[in-house]
Amino acid sequence: MTDPVVSHFDRVADSYDEVLPFFSGFASLTVDRLAPPAGVRALDLACGRGALTGALLARGASVTAVDAAPRMVSLVRSTYPSVPATVGDSAALDLPADAFDLVVCGFAIHIVADPDATLREAVRVARPGARLAFTTPGRADDSPDRWDDPLVELYAEYRRYQEDGSGRHGNDFDDDFGRFGLRDVTAETLEIAIPVPDGETYWKWSRSHGSGRFIDGLTPYRRAEMHARLLEHMVERPGFVLRRSATLWIGHAG
Numbered sequence: 697m698t699d700p701v702v703s704h705f706d707r708v709a710d711s712y713d714e715v716l717p718f719f720s721g722f723a724s725l726t727v728d729r730l731a732p733p734a735g736v737r738a739l740d741l742a743c744g745r746g747a748l749t750g751a752l753l754a755r756g757a758s759v760t761a762v763d764a765a766p767r768m769v770s771l772v773r774s775t776y777p778s779v780p781a782t783v784g785d786s787a788a789l790d791l792p793a794d795a796f797d798l799v800v801c802g803f804a805i806h807i808v809a810d811p812d813a814t815l816r817e818a819v820r821v822a823r824p825g826a827r828l829a830f831t832t833p834g835r836a837d838d839s840p841d842r843w844d845d846p847l848v849e850l851y852a853e854y855r856r857y858q859e860d861g862s863g864r865h866g867n868d869f870d871d872d873f874g875r876f877g878l879r880d881v882t883a884e885t886l887e888i889a890i891p892v893p894d895g896e897t898y899w900k901w902s903r904s905h906g907s908g909r910f911i912d913g914l915t916p917y918r919r920a921e922m923h924a925r926l927l928e929h930m931v932e933r934p935g936f937v938l939r940r941s942a943t944l945w946i947g948h949a950g
């Protein structure tokens with residue numbers, strides 16, 4: 697496994713979405729919005745622990761799941777034994793063309809190594825007219841979230857201590873989805889609100905998904921300092937609720 701993003705997700709798989717129901721929260725909003733009919737043939741691309749897989753199964757969909765991180769796939773297999781889950785690169789899927797009525801991809805287009813090839817593959821495996829749905833962090837109109845969030849403030853402050861100077865670990869995906877044969881694409885904002893019991897839980901959550909790479913990129917001294925500062929901020933905010941937004945993109949394969 698040479699892709700550092702995939703290696704990271706493989707390492708954090710056991711705690712991923714287990715500390716706070718962040719990805720499963722967005723998955724449930726996404727699937728409610730899609731309201732797929734029972735029996736729909738769905739592909740969960742870059743499935744992680746299967747947040748979308750679980751929500752789709754609950755609606756009676758027949759789900760296939762793919763992720764590049766072997767540990768994620770093994771956890772999906774044990775949680776959802778009926779789901780064919782395989783280790784694979786979203787940029788080169790070992791799946792036939794025109795096989796799915798719905799392709800979903802939660803919080804991955806902005807981090808996969810090759811977002812263009814991933815979108816091309818998503819369209820290839822979708823039957824003509826099938827729906828494709830992707831989520832990415834942040835609001836559909838690009839405006840910043842205005843909620844008080846000590847972790848977001850600390851990310852901004854500690855960015856300068858990252859080795860690469862930016863602390864940014866995503867790709868530059870282009871949301872001109874028409875290039876891939878997707879039509880009638882809509883973008884809407886989803887929001888979640890999750891109570892966080894204490895600072896230690898918030899710190900643990902921050903390390904259990906993609907942003908853990910940011911924290912791993914700090915020196916031990918800065919990491920310990922950031923941890924201590926988050927705990928202090930959280931003591932000042934009893935009853936803190938984690939509020940974040942995401943954009944849900946929905947289009948149709950041409």
Ligand SMILES: C[S@@+](CC[C@H](N)C(=O)[O-])C[C@H]1O[C@@H](n2cnc3c(N)ncnc32)[C@H](O)[C@@H]1O
Nearest residue numbers: 705719742743744747763764765785786802803
């Ligand atoms: C932020 S997680 C999202 C997981 C899941 N979709 C969810 O909503 O919880 C991103 C996932 O993308 C996977 N991933 C990253 N690069 C990939 C690639 N090239 N092909 C397939 N999966 C990839 C990671 O292993 C990780 O499980």
